[in-house]
Amino acid sequence: MQARKLITTIKPRDPVGKTRRRLAVELIGELESIDRKIKAADKELQQLVTDRGSTLTDLHGIGPSSAARLLADTGEVHRFRNRDRFASWNGTAPLDASSGEQQRHRLSRAGNRRINRVLHIMAVVQLRNPTPGRTYFDTRKAAGKTSMEAMRSLKRQLSNVVYTRILADQKRSETASPGGQSGTALQSSATGLTPHTGPSDKPHPRPTTTQPNHRLPAMS
Known part of the structure; x- marks a missing residue:
């Protein structure tokens, strides 16, 4: 995802900035996981629909x-x-x-x-x-x-x-x-x-x- 590439360019030095960056990285990871699950579900549904003719x-x-x-x-x-x-x-x-x-x-x-x-x-x-x-x-x-x-x-x-x-x-x-x-x-x-x-x-x-x-x- 482009968001992950973007976050790697941000390197805060203060504690607050580092905390925000860590939370952002965690959120991006969760979104990527959800996206993978959606794609897997769509693939399964597509197969079921195809099997129905x-x-x-x-x-x-x-x-x-x-x-x-x-x-x-x-x-x-x-x-x-x-x-x-x-x-x-x-x-x-x-x-x-x-x-x-x-x-x-x-x-x-x-x-x-x-x-x-x-x-x-x-x-x-x-x-x-x-x-x-x-x-x-x-x-x-x-x-x-x-x-x-x-x-x-x-x-x-x-x-x-x-x-x-x-x-x-x-x-x-x-x-x-x-x-x-x-x-x-x-x-x-x-x-x-x-x-x-x-x-x-x-x-x-x-x-x-x-x-x-x-x-x-x-x-x-």
């Missing part, structure tokens, strides 16, 4: 811990009838807040907040880089949306991206041959973010609250 970490903004959280909380993806149900479950589907002739929607505070946070982090990472998500956000802003509204729309689209990727991975796993080799190649279109207002952008009255701990029938 998931390609979620190929998506921009999804790391090993986020992928593991998505897989653990989502459980059996087929319990969601479509991507709209998935969005309602994770809280990215907007809620209707219209009044009279004024049509408006508001952010849902319900749904799975852990997955909602994963999608929020994914959105922030994409906004910091030249990604399809950045393009989508800028397009929504150019159409007159506020930054908050554009972010809400982006998270909704990223929910579609994640759902499509999980579903494609699941289908590929289901069609794998007994020898472990994939059968018919299923290419996911999850990386595409085409700005539009379609059925997936429509609000849903309430989120799905079923738990992923048990295999559930398809949602209606």
Whole structure:
């Protein structure tokens, strides 16, 4: 770490300065230890995610811990009838807040907040880089949306991206041959973010609250 290199150049002569330097060296050592543990945990999580046949970490903004959280909380993806149900479950589907002739929607505070946070982090990472998500956000802003509204729309689209990727991975796993080799190649279109207002952008009255701990029938 650069901090360790920097501390070696500091050579105080007074007792107070020497004490401060010693404490700084100890703190740097602790941070390096924590950093090594984080890297080791990420490596283990990446292996677990890969062993599941998931390609979620190929998506921009999804790391090993986020992928593991998505897989653990989502459980059996087929319990969601479509991507709209998935969005309602994770809280990215907007809620209707219209009044009279004024049509408006508001952010849902319900749904799975852990997955909602994963999608929020994914959105922030994409906004910091030249990604399809950045393009989508800028397009929504150019159409007159506020930054908050554009972010809400982006998270909704990223929910579609994640759902499509999980579903494609699941289908590929289901069609794998007994020898472990994939059968018919299923290419996911999850990386595409085409700005539009379609059925997936429509609000849903309430989120799905079923738990992923048990295999559930398809949602209606």
